Amino acid sequence: MLVAFSVAPSVAADSQGSVHDAVAAAVRVVRESGLPNHTDSMFTTIEGA
Numbered sequence: 001m002l003v004a005f006s007v008a009p010s011v012a013a014d015s016q017g018s019v020h021d022a023v024a025a026a027v028r029v030v031r032e033s034g035l036p037n038h039t040d041s042m043f044t045t046i047e048g049a
Helices: 020-032
Strands: 002-005 037-039 046-047
Touching: 020 037, 020 046
Parallel strands: none
Antiparallel strands: 002 046, 037 046
């Protein structure tokens, strides 16, 4: 099974409008899961059984 998702925070964490921290946190959770994954400019895709 493949699952693809994107992160689109509705509120930025800083005054410059950056959502970097929210996206980085989501990708960190995926990578720590140990499942095969791929992150590109639009989605993070996870492969599982």
